[in-house]
Amino acid sequence: MFQLNEIPSFSSVVSTYASVAASALLFRSIAKDLLPNEVREFAISKLRHIFQLRSNEITVVIEEMDGIKWNEIFEASEVYLATKLSSNTQRIKVMKAVNEKHVSVHLEKNETIVDHYEGAELRWKYVVITPDKISHPMGRPPRFDCRSFELTFQKRHKDLVMGSYLPYVLRKAEDIADHHRVLKMSTLNNSQPNQCLSWESVNLEHPSTFETLAMDPKLKNKIIEDLNRFIRRKDFYKRVGRAWKRGYLLYGPPGTGKSSLVAAMANYLKFDVYDLQLANVTSDNDLRQLLLATGNKSILVIEDIDCSVDLPERRYHEDDDEQPDEKRPEGRKRGRAAGREENFDAVSRPQRNSWVTLSGLLNFIDGLWSSCGDQRIIIFTTNNKERLDRALLRPGRMDKHIHMSYCTFAGFKILASNYLGISDEHHLYPEIKYFIKRVKITPAQVAEELMKDEDPDVALEGFLKTLFKKQSKEVFYESDEEAEEDEEEEEVSTSNESKRQKTDAVRRAVEGNGKARTQ
Numbered sequence: 001m002f003q004l005n006e007i008p009s010f011s012s013v014v015s016t017y018a019s020v021a022a023s024a025l026l027f028r029s030i031a032k033d034l035l036p037n038e039v040r041e042f043a044i045s046k047l048r049h050i051f052q053l054r055s056n057e058i059t060v061v062i063e064e065m066d067g068i069k070w071n072e073i074f075e076a077s078e079v080y081l082a083t084k085l086s087s088n089t090q091r092i093k094v095m096k097a098v099n100e101k102h103v104s105v106h107l108e109k110n111e112t113i114v115d116h117y118e119g120a121e122l123r124w125k126y127v128v129i130t131p132d133k134i135s136h137p138m139g140r141p142p143r144f145d146c147r148s149f150e151l152t153f154q155k156r157h158k159d160l161v162m163g164s165y166l167p168y169v170l171r172k173a174e175d176i177a178d179h180h181r182v183l184k185m186s187t188l189n190n191s192q193p194n195q196c197l198s199w200e201s202v203n204l205e206h207p208s209t210f211e212t213l214a215m216d217p218k219l220k221n222k223i224i225e226d227l228n229r230f231i232r233r234k235d236f237y238k239r240v241g242r243a244w245k246r247g248y249l250l251y252g253p254p255g256t257g258k259s260s261l262v263a264a265m266a267n268y269l270k271f272d273v274y275d276l277q278l279a280n281v282t283s284d285n286d287l288r289q290l291l292l293a294t295g296n297k298s299i300l301v302i303e304d305i306d307c308s309v310d311l312p313e314r315r316y317h318e319d320d321d322e323q324p325d326e327k328r329p330e331g332r333k334r335g336r337a338a339g340r341e342e343n344f345d346a347v348s349r350p351q352r353n354s355w356v357t358l359s360g361l362l363n364f365i366d367g368l369w370s371s372c373g374d375q376r377i378i379i380f381t382t383n384n385k386e387r388l389d390r391a392l393l394r395p396g397r398m399d400k401h402i403h404m405s406y407c408t409f410a411g412f413k414i415l416a417s418n419y420l421g422i423s424d425e426h427h428l429y430p431e432i433k434y435f436i437k438r439v440k441i442t443p444a445q446v447a448e449e450l451m452k453d454e455d456p457d458v459a460l461e462g463f464l465k466t467l468f469k470k471q472s473k474e475v476f477y478e479s480d481e482e483a484e485e486d487e488e489e490e491e492v493s494t495s496n497e498s499k500r501q502k503t504d505a506v507r508r509a510v511e512g513n514g515k516a517r518t519q
C-alpha cells in the first residue's frame with residue numbers, strides 16, 4: 001500500500017510530468033540526426049523510466065493495433081471519449097460514412113480529456129505518430145499513422161482502473177455502439193442455381209416499434225418485460241447451464257402484425273434479423289451451415305413454419321406426397337400460398353425440393369447452434385397454430401406463444417394516433433368502440449382504411465362505414481363466402497330491397513344502442 005506522504009502535491013505532479021515530457025522532446029530533437037532510431041527510442045524509454053520512479057503516476061498506453069490484431073480497448077476508448085468532450089476540448093474531427101445514419105465524433109491529435117470515475121481522476125491523451133517518426137525493424141515505415149491513447153492516473157488507482165474502469169469503458173462503448181448501430185436484415189442468396197446458399201444482408205429500416213404496434217397494451221408490456229429479462233440474465237443462463245437463447249411462436253391470422261412485431265423486437269433490442277426461408281434450404285446440412293453463419297445479438301425468423309418444413313403429421317394426412325403439383329386436386333397447392341388461399345384451414349405443403357426436417361431443425365436449434373453464440377432469439381410465425389407438430393409446441397421448446405389477434409379498440413386508438421395524429425378523443429370513438437368489439441377486423445385492414453384520407457373526420461367516417469358493413473354481414477350471413485358473394489353483387493346492384501331492409505334494421509338496432517349508451 002502507498003503511504004499518504006508518498007502522494008506528492010499537485011504542483012510536483014505537474015512539474016514531474018512536464019519535465020518527463022520536456023526531456024523526452026528535447027532528447028528526441030537533439031538526438032534525431034545523431035542516433036539510429038532504435039537507440040534513440042531505447043534512450044527515451046529509459047529516461048521516462050527514471051523520471052517515473054519519482055512520479056506517483058502511471059500511464060497506460062492503449063495502441064490501436066497489436067501486430068495485425070485490432071485492439072478492442074482502443075476502439076472502445078475512441079467511442080467512449082467522444083461522449084466526454086468538454087468546453088476545454090479545442091479540436092475534434094467529425095465523420096459520417098454514406099450508409100451511416102449518425103455523425104461520429106473523434107478527438108484530434110494531442111487533444112486531452114479528463115474523466116472521473118469513483119473518485120479517481122483519469123487523464124486521456126490521443127497520440128498520433130505519423131509513419132516517418134516511427135522506427136520500423138525493416139527500416140521501412142508502415143503506411144498508416146500509429147494511433148494510441150495514453151491514460152494517466154495515480155498509481156494507487158491502478159487496480160480500480162484495470163479491474164473496473166476499463167471494463168466500464170468497454171461496456172459503455174458497447175451501449176453507445178448499439179444505440180447507433182444500423183440493423184441488418186439477412187435473407188438467403190439463392191439467385192444462382194448452383195451457388196452455395198449464403199446470407200445476403202441489407203439495412204433493416206422497418207419502422208415498426210412497440211409504440212406503433214397495435215396490440216393489447218398488457219400483452220405488449222409483457223413482451224417488453226420478457227425481452228428485458230432475457231437480456232439482463234446472462235449470468236442466470238450460465239449458472240443454470242442453458243444456452244442464452246429465447247424462442248417465440250407468433251400465431252394469428254394474416255395481417256395481425258406478426259412480422260411487424262418481429263421488426264419491433266429487432267428495433268427495440270437492436271438485434272439483426274435473419275429471415276430464413278426454409279423452402280429454399282435443401283438439406284439439414286445446408287441448414288446447419290446457415291445457422292452457424294448467423295451472428296450474436298440476432299433474431300432468426302422462420303415465417304409460416306407450418307408451410308415450410310416437412311411435418312410428419314402432414315405426411316400422415318397426405319397420401320399424394322410424391323405427386324407433382326400439377327396432379328394435385330385444385331386448392332391443394334404447396335407452400336405459403338396454399339395456407340393463404342385455403343383460408344388457413346387447409347393442409348399446407350412444403351416445397352418439393354425441400355428436405356429440411358422438423359427434427360433436424362429443432363435438434364440443431366436446441367443443440368449446437370444455440371450454444372455457439374450469445375443472445376439469440378428465434379421466432380416462428382404461423383397462421384395455423386393447430387397444424388403445428390407437437391414437437392414444436394411442447395414445453396421448453398418455444399418459450400412464449402404469442403397470439404396476435406384481431407384489432408381491439410385499444411389497438412385502433414394506437415393506429416388512429418399513428419395514421420391520423422389523433423392523440424386523445426374523437427366524437428366518433430364511441431360508435432367505433434361499439435362496432436369494433438363486434439367485428440373481426442385485422443390491424444392491417446384498419447390501417448388501410450385509415451390511410452384513405454388525411455382528414456381524420458373523413459377517414460374515421462369511412463372506417464365507421466366499413467365496420468358497419470362488416471357488422472351487417474356478420475349478423476345476416478352464415479358464412480364468409482356468402483357474405484363475399486353478396487358484397488360482389490352489391491357493387492353492381494343497389495336495388496336489392498330486402499337487403500336494404502335488413503341493413504336498416506341493423507342500423508336502427510345500432511342507433512338504439514348508441515342512444516341507450518349516451519343516455
Ligand SMILES: Nc1ncnc2c1ncn2[C@@H]1O[C@H](COP(=O)(O)OP(=O)(O)OP(=O)(O)O)[C@@H](O)[C@H]1O
Nearest residue numbers: 212213214253254255256257258259260443444447
Ligand atoms: N398490430 C399491428 N400494429 C400496427 N400495424 C399493423 C399491425 N398488424 C398489421 N399492421 C399493418 O399491416 C401490415 C401487415 O402486417 P404484418 O405483415 O405484420 O402482418 P402478419 O401478421 O405478419 O401477416 P402475415 O400472416 O400475412 O405474414 C403492416 O405493414 C402494418 O402496416
Ligand SMILES: [Mg+2]
Nearest residue numbers: 258259303381
Ligand atoms: Mg408476416
